[in-house]
Amino acid sequence: MSLASERESIKTAQDALRAGDLEKVGNVLSSIDAAFERLTSVRVRAHTATMTFRAHTATVVAEAKDATVPIVDEMKLDNEHIRILSSIIDADMKELLHSSQELLNDNSVVILGSVRGDKANIVITVRTDVVKKGLNAAVIVKEACSILGGSGGGRPERASGGGPYADKINEAVNEAKQLVREKLEAIGQAG
Secondary structure (H helix, E strand, O other), X not given: OOHHHHHHHHHHHHHHHHHOOHHHHHHHHHHHHHHHHHHHHHHHHHHHHHHHHHHXXXXXXXXXXXXXXXXXXXXXXXXXXXXXXXXXXXXXXXXXXXXXXXXXXXXXXXEEEEEEOOEEEEEEEEOHHHXXXXXXXXXXXXXXXXXXXXXXXXXXXXXXXXEOOHHXXXXXXXXXXXXXXXXXXXHHHHO
């Protein structure tokens, strides 16, 4: 029963009451009562679904935050030590961008991921000298964001993106790190 038909039922019950037709009033009130029961049932199911979703999201965030220990990989490229820092932190996109830039002072490549609400974000920042050798953050962030069910882009030295698959943030950060290593190894072999 729709809200408009409920209003019509109430008007019908009022008219029947004025006319003294108590049987009709009883039938209309029973109909309204049944509609109210259906509405209550829908409300309870919606509330249960919302609580289940929130619990699942909280679990995903907690699992993602368990992997917040920064991981630094080192490799050589043209007799130079390249440091690749990857981590999942608790930050929004603005904080990710700022943090990645700060962390670039001590690293050649910074890969940061985060989960906020039901969305995962990733930022990749690359030192200028490494970009000049051929590493492109925008290409790598697009690949990583595809795992998150989203997209990304940016410049060769810094790119960002995200997607709705928050539970896959660890996989996306690890994939980005693997792609960086593979590209740097290919550059080293070509050079």
